[in-house]
Amino acid sequence: MEQHNKRILALDLIKGMSVIGMIIIHTVLIYANVKSQYETTIGSFIVFLGRGTSIFLICMGITFMTSRHQSLTSALKRGLLLVFAGLFMNFMKFMIPVIFNFAPDNFIQKYEWHAPLHQQYIYLVQLGDILQLAGMSLLFIGFIRKYVKNKYIILAIGLFVALISREVSGLNLDYPVINYVLDLLFNTDYPAYVYFPVFPWMAFIIIGMFFGKWFQELNYDIKKIFEKMLYFGIAFIFIGAPLVFIYGNYNYNSFYHMGPGGVIYFAGWTLLFLWLINTITTNIKENGFIRILKYCSKNLTSMYMIQWILISWGKGIFGYREHGIDYVSVLILLYLFLTFSIQFIIDIVIKKVTIYLNAPIART
Incomplete structure (x- = not known):
């Protein structure tokens, strides 16, 4: 019986590129001064790349449907693990510099806080990042x-989530844990951002997930599923564009808290981008750079945490939003090197521990 490859190279490459991209983006956002971020071509382009979150999320949905781990229990366990991983990352990012007194003053002053110090720290630890999402x-x-077995019902659920997002925004109860x-x-703005x-x-x-389900139904035919993405992408752009550009107050509002039209519009461009990347990479041969991107894709969550912690700690050494783009370019290379180095060390440690745990007990 013919074996079908469930892995899509384009998705692995995109997730791998997102690891390298986020190191570049986060380094610029933390260390480049406002002029470098918004008044230079390179800085503006890098800040623009930071709007690519939807690409990663659609890839996540596709791979979620084709993953080897299909049980509900595994999804729930991983969900809880990621929420706590996000809180742990925030603690490492913000509290370690505070505890060891190397947090830059202008970072704290940025928020113009007047609340008690412990409330400020709670706010930072509870910041909602992509891991929590x-x-x-x-x-x-x-x-x-x-x-849900029907792919169109899956799509309808996704569009319904987008449709009601502005209506449910701000729902809260006066209980701190429940409110978080x-x-x-x-996004109630209480007590976290x-x-x-x-x-x-x-x-x-x-x-x-809709396209992941369709991919299964197409017997994992990569060419056909990306053709479907192209058609849906064009349709979503045509539907979303007038909503965003004519009724933007409701349908876009802001990048982080967009309405239904913004979701459809960004999803359209994302699907077009995925189709384009797949078209470019269809006949690509395996090489060193491809292997690096696959490695990044495999270790996306841990490398995401590593780079954010390192970049946040570096504020105490290099300052916060103080530098030009040339200086920041050197920092980008430094953080790329450090992130990969720590991930390699973690891999070695895990491998050694695994070998040790699986080794037969030596006879005495």
Whole structure:
């Protein structure tokens, strides 16, 4: 019987590129001064690349449907793990510099806080990042994968999440722990600031699941699924563009908290981009750079955490938003080197521990 490859090279390459891209983007956002970020061609382009979150999320949805781990339990466990990984990352990013007294003054002053210090620290640890979004979304999409078998109903759920996102924004109850969960879901601005609330951002993941389900039904025919993405991408752009550019206050609002039209519009361009990358990489041969990108894709979560922690710690050494683009370019190379180095060390340690745990007990 013919074996079908469930892995799509284009998705691995995109996820790999996103690892390298986020190191570049985050280094610029943390270290480049405002002029370098918005008044230079390189800086403006890098800040623009930071708007590529939807690409990663749609890829996540596709691979979620074709993953070897299909059980609801595994999705729920991974979801909780990612939420706590996000909180741990925030603690390492913000609290370690505070505890060891190497946090730059102008970073704290940026927020113009007047609240007690412990409230400021709670705010930082609870910031809603992409890990919290992925984790909270898994608690929902695990049920969709298990119980919804019709791909068009999956798509309808995704569009419904986008449709109601502005209406549910701000829902909260006066209980701190419950409010934090509601914050992650609906961006209530109490007590944390959530960059990627589940509503609307989960819609991109569910749209990816729609194409993942279709990919299964097409017997894992890569050429056909990317043709479908092209057609849907064009349709989404035509539907989303007038909503964003004519009724933007409701449908776009802001990048991090967009409405339904913004989701459809960004999803359209994302699907076009995925089709383009697949077209470019269809006949590409394996080489060193491809292997690096595959390595990054495989270790995306850990490398995401490593680079953010290192870049945040570096504020105490290199300052916060003080440098020109030339200086920041050197820092980008430094953080690329450090992130890969630490990931290699982690791999070696895990391999040694695994060998040790699996080794037969020596006879005495």
